[in-house]
Amino acid sequence: MNLVDRIRTAIFDGDLAPNQRLIEADLCAQFGASRSHIRNALTDLVGEGLVERIPHRGARVRAITLAEAIEFTEIRMVVEGLCAAKAAQAVTEVGAAMLRSIGERMRHHLAAGDLLEYSACNKELHTLIRRISGQSAAGDIIERIRGNLTRHQVRLALRPGRAAVSLPQHLAIIEAICDHDEERAEAAMRAHLRSVIEALKNAPR
Amino acid sequence: MNLVDRIRTAIFDGDLAPNQRLIEADLCAQFGASRSHIRNALTDLVGEGLVERIPHRGARVRAITLAEAIEFTEIRMVVEGLCAAKAAQAVTEVGAAMLRSIGERMRHHLAAGDLLEYSACNKELHTLIRRISGQSAAGDIIERIRGNLTRHQVRLALRPGRAAVSLPQHLAIIEAICDHDEERAEAAMRAHLRSVIEALKNAPR
DNA sequence: GCCCACAAGATTGTCAACAATTTCGGCAAC
DNA sequence: GTTGCCGAAATTGTTGACAATCTTGTGGGC
Numbered sequence: 001m002n003l004v005d006r007i008r009t010a011i012f013d014g015d016l017a018p019n020q021r022l023i024e025a026d027l028c029a030q031f032g033a034s035r036s037h038i039r040n041a042l043t044d045l046v047g048e049g050l051v052e053r054i055p056h057r058g059a060r061v062r063a064i065t066l067a068e069a070i071e072f073t074e075i076r077m078v079v080e081g082l083c084a085a086k087a088a089q090a091v092t093e094v095g096a097a098m099l100r101s102i103g104e105r106m107r108h109h110l111a112a113g114d115l116l117e118y119s120a121c122n123k124e125l126h127t128l129i130r131r132i133s134g135q136s137a138a139g140d141i142i143e144r145i146r147g148n149l150t151r152h153q154v155r156l157a158l159r160p161g162r163a164a165v166s167l168p169q170h171l172a173i174i175e176a177i178c179d180h181d182e183e184r185a186e187a188a189m190r191a192h193l194r195s196v197i198e199a200l201k202n203a204p205r
Numbered sequence: 206m207n208l209v210d211r212i213r214t215a216i217f218d219g220d221l222a223p224n225q226r227l228i229e230a231d232l233c234a235q236f237g238a239s240r241s242h243i244r245n246a247l248t249d250l251v252g253e254g255l256v257e258r259i260p261h262r263g264a265r266v267r268a269i270t271l272a273e274a275i276e277f278t279e280i281r282m283v284v285e286g287l288c289a290a291k292a293a294q295a296v297t298e299v300g301a302a303m304l305r306s307i308g309e310r311m312r313h314h315l316a317a318g319d320l321l322e323y324s325a326c327n328k329e330l331h332t333l334i335r336r337i338s339g340q341s342a343a344g345d346i347i348e349r350i351r352g353n354l355t356r357h358q359v360r361l362a363l364r365p366g367r368a369a370v371s372l373p374q375h376l377a378i379i380e381a382i383c384d385h386d387e388e389r390a391e392a393a394m395r396a397h398l399r400s401v402i403e404a405l406k407n408a409p410r
Numbered sequence: 411g412c413c414c415a416c417a418a419g420a421t422t423g424t425c426a427a428c429a430a431t432t433t434c435g436g437c438a439a440c
Numbered sequence: 441g442t443t444g445c446c447g448a449a450a451t452t453g454t455t456g457a458c459a460a461t462c463t464t465g466t467g468g469g470c
Contacts (some may be wrong), residue, residue, distance in 0.1 A: 023421070036454060039422090040248065047252035049345075056422055056461050071342040074291075078283035086279075137276040140254075141346060228451070241424060244452090261431050261452060413470085423460070430453070440443080 003033055004043045011061055012150050018063035022051065048147050067151040070200055071147045077137050077193035080126065084173060084189035085182040086133035095132045096178040101172045102128065110163050119157040125170060129177065129189075130133055156199055169195060208238055208246045216255055216266055216323055217355050223268035227256065253352050267353075274357040282398035284343050285331060289378060289394035290387040291338035300337045301365045301383040307333065308379045315368050324362040330375060334394075336380065361404055376398060 001009075007027070010016045027038045032165040042059050045051040052062040065073075091099070095177045130139045156162060169192040176184035206214075212232070215221045232243045247264050250256040257267040269277075296304070307330045314323040335344045361367060374397040381389035 025421075035422095036456095043245070043248060043465065044252070047249070054283065057463095058422065068342065071340055075343055075346065078287045079280055082283045083277060115360055135276055135279065137273065137350075138280055141280065145342075194237060230451075239425065240452095241426095262433095263452065411470105413468105415468090416466085418463100418465085420463070421461080423458105425458080426457100428453105428455080431451080433448105433450070435448085436446090438443105438445085440441105 002140045003031060003037055004044045006031060007041055007045060008048075008050060008147070010046075016061050018061050020061050022059040022061065024058075031084055047061050048144055050147055054167060064148050064151070066152070066203070067202065069149055070197055072149055073197050073200060076142060076145055077190050077197070078151075079142060080129070080193060081186040081190040082166060083130045083133040083135050084177060085186040086135055087129045088177045088180050088185040090134055091132050091177055091180065095128075098128060099125070099132075099174045103171050106167055106170055115158050118163050119154075122157065122166070124168070125174075129173070132177070150198060152203070153196075156196070156203065159199070159203075164198060165195065165199075168193065177196050207248055208236060208242055209249045210244055211236060211385065212250060213253075213255060213352070215298040216250075218318060223266050225266050227264040227266065229263075253349055269357065271357070271405065271408070274354055275354040275402055277354055278398060278402050278405060281347060281350060281354075282395050282402070284347060285334070285398060286391040288335045288338040288340050288343050289382060291340055292334045293382045293385050293387045293390035295339055296337050296382055296385065300333075303333060304330070304337075304379045304382060308376050311372055311375055315372050320363050320368055323368050324359070327362065327371070327375070330379075334378070337382070351362050354377050357405060357408070358401075361401070364404070364408075367404060370400065371402075 016022065022042065024035050024042070025039050027033070027042075028035050031038070033041075042051055042053065046053050046059070050062060051059050053059040082190070087095075102121055106118055106121045106125070109115075109121060125140075126142075130142065169188065173185060173188040173192060176188050212221070221227065227247065229240050229243050229247075232238070232247075233240050236243065238246075247256055247258065251258050251264070255267060256264050258264040259305065292300075307326055311323055311326045311330070314320075314326060331347075332344075335347065378390060378393040378397060381393050
């Protein structure tokens with residue numbers, strides 16, 4: 001695992017808290033790396049939007065506000081909507097089978113009450129749709145955005161009742177794509193993410 | 206003007222051609238900067254997607270294929286569509302006046318045959334809409350994407366007849382936003398960028 | 411007691427030398 | 441003539457020391 005990933009993980013896990021100052025010398029000790037490597041890793045993370053840097057004043061973990069999380073999810077909404085539409089156009093029988101299989105697993109995990117597995121399938125589904133769509137540029141953008149959202153979204157996915165709401169939405173997306181119905185696929189994806197946005201707005205803090 | 210901007214400009218202007226190797230020592234001489242500065246600037250440009258880097262093999266100007274340009278424009282289509290919708294919701298009288306003013310100038314420049322000015326207004330219009338929308342995250346993403354498109358789009362904007370096609374589209378967008386009609390604004394923006402995509406597809410390489 | 415100047419310490423930014431890696435040309439073997 | 445290997449040159453990657461900048465604490469003046 002390279003240094004950038006390790007620091008990113010530390011941020012996600014809360015080992016490096018939001019707004020915490022990231023002093024290069026400390027990170028050297030913490031991650032056992034030389035200062036130049038830490039430095040390069042930090043500039044990478046600045047590019048990803050996970051870290052904020054002020055010249056001569058050092059870096060800190062960027063705190064994402066709820067408003068920003070909503071903005072990012074709005075962008076996800078339209079971009080993933082585009083991917084869903086293109087996926088509906090491009091999907092093959094093999095792809096359709098994989099989508100349906102994920103749908104089945106989601107249904108199963110929800111019934112079993114295994115929210116972590118359900119959440120993993122959720123991520124898998126979105127990734128697969130992007131892959132089927134062939135929109136590789138979108139993948140990069142979404143991945144970049146996702147980094148900024150992880151903290152908010154993990155909390156969301158595990159909220160009681162949330163999975164029960166999202167399952168039918170996911171199944172609708174899958175069905176529309178398998179039917180090669182671009183418009184319905186885009187609409188279903190947007191409806192799904194609009195519901196995520198609503199849930200975010202109603203989130204406790 | 207800082208180093209990153211200067212190198213970026215050199216790429217846009219063709220002083221650094223696509224696929225051209227970027228040898229750090231050469232850039233030092235060309236831009237009168239130390240190697241570490243060149244190095245940092247290059248990693249920034251890698252983050253923007255303008256430069257490609259392979260470990261131990263150096264950096265080169267990334268060549269954007271037509272297919273990629275289309276993908277990026279598709280993303281612009283949906284993201285700027287979102288911004289247009291949000292702008293229609295948020296626009297004030299002041300904003301509406303500014304939009305209409307840009308529309309007037311576009312009409313005027315087209316009539317005068319001044320395509321460069323028209324193109325500048327075009328950029329101004331899209332930027333203003335994003336600003337009115339308040340979707341700051343979208344701004345960052347579009348700016349990042351725009352870098353990858355400039356070469357294709359400049360060629361496009363100056364194509365004879367192109368401005369005549371895009372003017373009514375721009376005016377329709379402005380009108381919908383000033384009417385506070387979210388749906389129509391989004392649809393108009395998407396139609397406009399879909400037409401850009403079509404033009405790209407038909408572009409002579 | 412409060413505020414400002416100033417110095418010491420902490421931290422980031424820059425540089426030049428060195429190490430590691432790849433590329434390229436020539437030479438021998440087949 | 442072609443292929444493969446070796447070494448030199450070119451290029452990138454890394455390091456540690458030093459410079460520049462910001463922060464913090466201290467003391468004097470009011």
